[in-house]
Amino acid sequence: MRFEDKRKILSKEAIWQEYCGFLDLSIDKFMQMQHRLLEEQMDLWKKSVLGQSILKGKSLDSFEDFQKHIPLTTYEDYADLLLNKDSSVLPGEAVLWIQTTWEGGSHPIKVAPYTENMLKSFQHNTIACLLLATSQKKNDFHVSDKDTILYGLAPLPYATGLVSLVFEQETNIKFLPPVKQAQSMSFSQRNKLGFKQGLAQNIDYFFGLGSVTYYISLALDSMSSGSHSHSSMLKSIPVHRLYKILKAKMICKKEQRSLMPKDLFQLKGFMVAGTDNDLYKDDLERLWGIRPMEIFAGTEPTLIGTETWQRDGLYFFPDACFYEFLPVSERERMKIDPSYVPKTCLLNEVCENETYEIVLSVLKGGAFMRYRVGDMYRCVSYTQQDQGNLPKFKYIDRVPEVIDIAGFTRITQTSIEMVIQLSGLPITEFCAKKELYNNRPFLHLYVEVSPSSAYERAITVEVLRQHLSVYFHYVDQDYKDLKKILGIEPLQITLLKIGTFAMYKKAYGQSMERINPSIHAIQKLLSLQQSYYEMEGKI
Template identity: 45%
Template sequence: MNLDKMLKEKLYDDIWQEYCGFLDLSLQEYMDIQHRLMLEQIDIYAGCELGKRIFGKHKPVSIDQFRRSVPLSTYGDYAELLLQKSDWALPSKPLLWIKTTWEGGDKPEKWAPYTESMVECHKGTFITCMILATSSRRGEFSLDINEKFLYGMAPLPYLTGIVPHIISEELTVDFLPTVKEAESMSFGERNKMGMKLGLEKGIDLFFGLSSVIMYITRSFSEKNNSGGLSNLIKMSPKAASRLTAAWIKSRKEKRSMLPKDLWQLKGLICAGTDSKTLKDKIEESWGIKPLEIFGGTEPTCIASETWARDGLVFFPDVCFYEFIPMVELERSFQNPDYEPHSYLMDELREGEEYELVISNLKGGAFLRYRTGDLFRCLMMKNNGEGIRLPHFQYVDRCPDVIDISGFTRISEKTIKKAIRLSGVKVTNWFAVKDFDDEDRAYFHLYLEMNNMEISPVVAEEVIKDHLSVYFRYVDADYKDLKKLLGIDPLMVTILPSGTIDRFTLTAKRKLRKMNPSHYDVIEMLRMIGLK
């Protein structure tokens, strides 16, 4: 029985149990599921070429043995087979290959295989997210058939493109615009058309990257508040009446028009690295608390907030999760050969930050894969809501990468390449992720240069423009930031020559190139009088 039928028959308790029942599990039951499915994965994995390369002759017979014998991995370890899409070498035949950008990698993009089971599982987890997005109490939700869904995400072969294709088997959803139309449109056209249709039909659900939602919100406000009601004559009566009602409502409250004046959403789903900073603003504009979810090309959609919106909970049956504590992470930054220790979900401590390591279940390709994403364990159980599973907050990418609005990830390799190609005589540098007054992320590049002949202020602008050209060239997604979100992600500060070395000598510690400690940066700027 699919979800449509269950909704028609009003089997609400059954629906909740099927999709959100995992939130009733005890931690022990959760771990039992993790262990057993991981053993299945080891079993499947051992039979393929990739498995033979990783396991050697001896297939691990227990989870402990697996974690002892299989080293942590990165995409580079799989690149040879996955970039060639070598189906024959994989644990299960892929149904789809999903693409993402390989920032700082040897090739511009990464490909990940998705088996039929993984796609099925992804369908289930996304429906869970939709149910939770329309829920504010345990067991209560308002998701229904034929919801109007503004789906502001990238199409196939990106991960977010799977959902509109697979969900229709379970649930009838009215995507704005339709999946077929959306796939032939650019990002901007899609959003524009979605909003236009939303004006006529209404919007029940909205899913997008937090940065994109905020961009749409800003564009909406600018457009509707500048044009007043002059556009009404071009609209259908339904859209016009909706807009008029919204306009009256906003005027009554003496403020500019916001999306919440037009639509009363049932659910709003957001994702992306900046969600933490943007969620409150999104709620303010859309009148509904967004549900944050977490996913990625390699792990798929693996975590969602609950009805209480107070932390992400990982789905028990999508990936096998391990966590590297910050202390271990620091050790591995200092010594790249060091294999950091990882811990399981039931071994974590509240308040600590961890890098997530995943092993795909259900025939996926990645084993003990370092995602590079940092999570803070907020609580080991949520007594208030009666959830006995750990809750997490997405912190950011690991410090060695700077993620900008979920669109691009700047690595040390990217920066070095851009500097080298630009021909700018940079003798030393470091980069820091920061946010502007409107909570938009950017990366701040501190440079030391030889032979500064022009004033630093002029030079900073010139060099910024110059480097931006090369960043756009080196990183395919970089230009989208400006084009799609209107963000200028680079800021340059030129430091007096020798500043970084002087800091190293004074502080007696080396400054990390990517995202050095916030306090180290303050100390350094103080040293040269910039603070």
Template identity: 55%
Template sequence: MNLKKMLSEKQYDQIWSFYCGFLDLSLEQYMDIQKRLMIEQMNLWCASPLGKSILKGKNPKTLDEFRAMVPLTTYDDYADILLQKRADTLPDHPIIWIQTTWEGGKHPIKVAPYTRSMLDVYRTNVTACLILSTSTAKGKFDVEDTDKFLYGLAPLPYATGLFPLALSEEIDIEFLPEIKTAVEMTFSERNKAGFKLAMKNDVEFFFGLGSVAYAVSQSLSSMSSGGSGGLKSLLKCHPKMMYRILKAKYITKKEKRNLLPKDLFKLKGFMVAGTDNKCYKDDLEHMWGIRPMELFAGTEPSIIGTETWTRKGMYFFPDTCFYEFLLEKDMLKLMEEPTFKPRTYLMDEVVPGEKYEIVLTLLKGGAFARYRVGDMYRCVGLTNHEDGTKIPRFEYVDRVPTIIDIAGFTRISEHGIQSAIELSGLPVVAWTAKKEFSEDNRPFMHLYCEIEKDAFAHNAVSTDIIKEILTTYFKYIDQDYRDLKKILGMDPLKVTILRCQTFASFEKRYKKNITKVNPSHSDLIELLSVQNLQVAQEGGVE
């Protein structure tokens, strides 16, 4: 029985229990589910050629032995098998392969297999997210079979393309525009078509990357201000929408402000995923009149966590992955000492306030074991009196420090930056890059670089020239970087030229090298203090 059938029979208590019952688990019950499913997965994975290739002759019999014998893995450990889509080597037969960018400028794509059992779990948990996005308290939600959903997602083979397909197995929600049409459209075309349909017939749900949702929301105001397909199409609208549009026009004119989405639509549910959502949530709430509910999903792990009506942290679904947590300090040590073997912690061992890199073993026949997907979380509590939960909840922090992710679009690494510099032919002799945030809380990449002495002395290269040339090469080697400008209108690069010998003076003064990507705040302050000291000694003006 799916959600549509249960709604038609008004089985509201059963709906909540089936889809959202994991929120009522005690920590002991949660761990029982985790361990039971993990033992099943361990037996499948260890018996597969993929598992054997990583175990190298070891044969774990217990969960503790599995965690001791299977090393922490990254995509490099699976690439030879997965990129060839060698289904016969996997723990279970894949039904579909999902794709995403691996690392711009170095590896074009990575793919992840999904089994039928994984898709079944995905469907149930996506439906739970749909329900929770409308909830105001335990057991209270507002979902109908006639609801309409604004399509703000990338289509298959990307992971977000699974969302409408999974929901269609549960309920007849209408997507705007409809899926078979949307997949043939560009991002801009989908937005315009979706909003035209929404303005004619209303919309109840919206889901997208936080950054994309923000860009789409901004475009709505301009589309609704009198352009073709906007208010000029008033006569084609449903009478309810005609009244809203006329009322919104009157209110915005009276208040002397731009039209906002909340003037036209009353969303039941608003969901955002991806990185940097914290930069957009407040603005999105202002624009739509509803606080977005954050969930977390990825290509390799599928959908793993969601917030509730409190919007105060994400809870991880117990049946998607087996979760381990690597302390931030141990993650940093592992970056410096690759042979270091850190301890990982289970869900019943996490500590509020601590930041962790998450380590995942996919359940239900998944390929990835003890997998470092590259995401950092902070535990914000072990219980929550507001929603009555007794399991840990988390907030998403960011990607691991070796990656600069901007607005959920890019995966900029040291290799990518170095490749762009080398291809550009710019006289850059030393650099470090850090993800920073503007005064209006928007993410960007700040490149601090030192150029050749002659170029510096003769002012042959300016920050604007370096920025323009590097932007060209970033777009050349990284499609996702190109989309930042094309889709979001973002220019994510800022360049600061440091004086000659700044990096060498830093190394001499502090007896260490500065990290190329995302140096610590203290190291960056020390680097800039060396630069300022040089300026003072030379009698220059910065």
């Protein structure tokens, strides 16, 4: 039975219990469900070619075997089998393959198989997010068969395309513009048509990457204030909607401010996904008059977590993945000693205010076991003595070895080295860090060039930026959208004095980390350069 049919015959309490009842589970009940589903998954996984390629003949008959015989894995452990899209090697029949960026240049894409039961869980949890996004308290949600949602999603084969698929299958919620039409349009065309249809019909929901929803919101502001709204856009708008628009414009003029989306639309629900959402939530709330609810989904993990009406932390769904957490201290030991076997925590073993790398085993026939998807979370609330409360988490960022800007890049040391090599620029040393400017993320490269070229060629910061940007576009196809979405130049470069990196190593006994060094390390590096210049001035 579709959600839309259930909504008409069941009470709100019954519907809430079906989709959001997991929030009332005690941690003991949650873990019992986790272990039961993991046992089912282990039985499927160990019999598959994929499972045996990792187990290498070892047994998998207990939870102890699970932790002892399955190492922490990354996509490299699965790539040879998954990239062929051969279901015969999998724990379950793949009915759909989802795709995303892997590592630009050397590994353009990665794919993940979804079984029928995985899709059912995704469907169920998507509806839970819909209910929670429209609620103010338990059992309180507001969904109608006349509702509309502004299209802000990447289509299939990307994971967000599943959301529109679920909405179409389970609800009567109408996309603006319709999904089939939107998929054949450019980003700009979708925005304009969606906004035009929204002016005529209203907009009830909005969902997308935080950075993308912010960009679209500013575009709506621009369109509603510019010539578009005075010409063709207004011709097809019903009189009652036209009256609302004109009234809103009069109020804004009286208050001496620009028109914002909240003046034209009263959203029932607002959901954001992806990285860097915290950088956009306040601005989005100001523009729309409602605070976005964050959810977390990914290509490999599926839909795993959601905030509630309180908007103060993510809860994990019990039926999507089995969750383990790698403490920062264990990550550091692994960096020092690659042969070290780290210890993970389970959901009932995490500590409040501690930060972890999440480790996922995808349930219901999924391919990935003890998988390092590359995301960091902090437990923001959990009192172990109170077994009725589930832990709440805050998404922090990608792991330090990956620079993700607004959900659009997967920049690593390898991809930067490839860009430098392809560019032919005489860069001999570099480090890269994700930084913020006016609360917006960008990639900051600190570079040195070779001594022989520094004076023979007019190498400036602008020359470096122009050349490197070309090759970042080539290596990472999503990079080209960053400048448009962020509204700032995503690549900033600091050209360091030749020998600065060598001075750092001599002064501190270790080389500068290439990717995301600490702010203190950056400050030390810049301080050494300043000392260098002061010494030159005295000479």
